[in-house]
Amino acid sequence: MSVRELLFGTGRDWLSHTLSTAEHASSEKVVVLDDGTGVQRQDTGLLYLEPPASRSNPNNESLIVSAGIHGNETAPIEVLNHLLNELLDGQWHLACPVLLILGNPPAMDTGVRFTDVNLNRLFGGAHRKPEYHGLPEAERARVLERACDAFSARHSTNLCHYDLHTAIRPSLREKFALYPFVDGRDVPQGQVDFLLEAEVNTLLLQHREGTTFSSFSSTALGAESFTVELGKALPFGQNDLTRFSGVSNALRRRMKGEAPPKQDGASQQMTIFKVVHEILNTGDSFRFHVPDDVPNFTMYDPGTVIWEDDGTCYRVGDSPEGIIFPNRNVPVNQRVGLMIRPCN
Numbered sequence: 001m002s003v004r005e006l007l008f009g010t011g012r013d014w015l016s017h018t019l020s021t022a023e024h025a026s027s028e029k030v031v032v033l034d035d036g037t038g039v040q041r042q043d044t045g046l047l048y049l050e051p052p053a054s055r056s057n058p059n060n061e062s063l064i065v066s067a068g069i070h071g072n073e074t075a076p077i078e079v080l081n082h083l084l085n086e087l088l089d090g091q092w093h094l095a096c097p098v099l100l101i102l103g104n105p106p107a108m109d110t111g112v113r114f115t116d117v118n119l120n121r122l123f124g125g126a127h128r129k130p131e132y133h134g135l136p137e138a139e140r141a142r143v144l145e146r147a148c149d150a151f152s153a154r155h156s157t158n159l160c161h162y163d164l165h166t167a168i169r170p171s172l173r174e175k176f177a178l179y180p181f182v183d184g185r186d187v188p189q190g191q192v193d194f195l196l197e198a199e200v201n202t203l204l205l206q207h208r209e210g211t212t213f214s215s216f217s218s219t220a221l222g223a224e225s226f227t228v229e230l231g232k233a234l235p236f237g238q239n240d241l242t243r244f245s246g247v248s249n250a251l252r253r254r255m256k257g258e259a260p261p262k263q264d265g266a267s268q269q270m271t272i273f274k275v276v277h278e279i280l281n282t283g284d285s286f287r288f289h290v291p292d293d294v295p296n297f298t299m300y301d302p303g304t305v306i307w308e309d310d311g312t313c314y315r316v317g318d319s320p321e322g323i324i325f326p327n328r329n330v331p332v333n334q335r336v337g338l339m340i341r342p343c344n
């Protein structure tokens with residue numbers, strides 16, 4: 001029997017196993033690969049990978065890599081599943097501890113962003129709020145936080161978390177990352193180089209702490225964390241995975257413990273924006289003036305009214321601002337979009 005079948009059952013791999021057990025927690029299972037790497041299936045969509053103690057970890061790091069926090073963002077899920085299949089098939093050897101996560105299996109199974117409530121607003125303990133009590137996403141946020149806590153307790157040195165997403169709208173800048181806000185922390189150059197290696201050449205600096213998965217791992221675990229947006233969200237089977245080869249190659253290189261490639265200074269440059277305003281749905285009188293079909297990074301001139309309600313009118317300030325993730329169909333008090341301004 002192949003390693004894949006031992007872990008996931010006849011004819012299955014991690015993704016098909018995760019979809020088939022989406023409605024219930026799968027039992028724990030451990031398999032040791034021929035090269036001594038331990039693979040522990042901790043729960044549905046939750047895998048802990050540990051190289052043998054005798055192997056060196058040249059980059060001295062540990063990685064949490066997640067996808068499918070939104071169930072309809074399928075390309076990053078397929079990317080992680082392919083990388084895992086390569087590892088299980090013996091195509092390369094793992095050098096560092098890795099926690100691999102498929103975030104929201106029931107939503108993945110039905111091809112929706114979430115089933116009851118947006119999982120990526122429930123981290124940092126937000127899942128404990130009474131209004132989320134008993135909802136499947138609240139329980140999943142608790143399970144994921146606990147798994148990340150346990151992983152970081154074992155592997156706290158140079159812990160990094162990449163939470164992979166795709167966007168609802170097209171983007172004028174196709175691939176971009178968001179760096180969660182932590183007071184006084186700057187983005188390390190090594191992380192910028194990794195993002196460029198992954199063909200992500202735009203970075204957004206958050207202006208305050210949030211309740212996203214990357215914000216949780218950054219604040220609570222001290223990880224270097226990013227939400228990474230890799231293109232437009234499409235259903236399973238419709239992704240052109242060649243568009244994701246940058247992130248796939250960069251993650252494989254990190255998992256193998258290889259040194260970063262030499263940067264080509266002229267062509268590789270990160271464009272950085274800072275978030276200047278988070279638009280929230282304020283309730284009955286909230287009016288959002290961004291049309292439904294504008295792409296991410298559409299820029300607005302100073303003075304443009306972006307949103308208003310009976311008490312507030314938000315206008316673009318003294319220099320142009322861009323819109324990210326515009327989405328008027330969110331519950332009261334949730335994010336309708338982000339306004340950004342270029343830093344360089």
Ligand SMILES: O=C(O)CCC(=O)N[C@@H](CCC(=O)O)C(=O)O
Nearest residue numbers: 120165167168169178212227325
């Ligand atoms: O395209 C959209 O409107 C949403 C894409 C998405 O899921 N983005 C993440 C960003 C998380 C962050 O701010 O770090 C989200 O909204 O959860």
Ligand SMILES: [Zn+2]
Nearest residue numbers: 070073165166
């Ligand atoms: Zn997403």
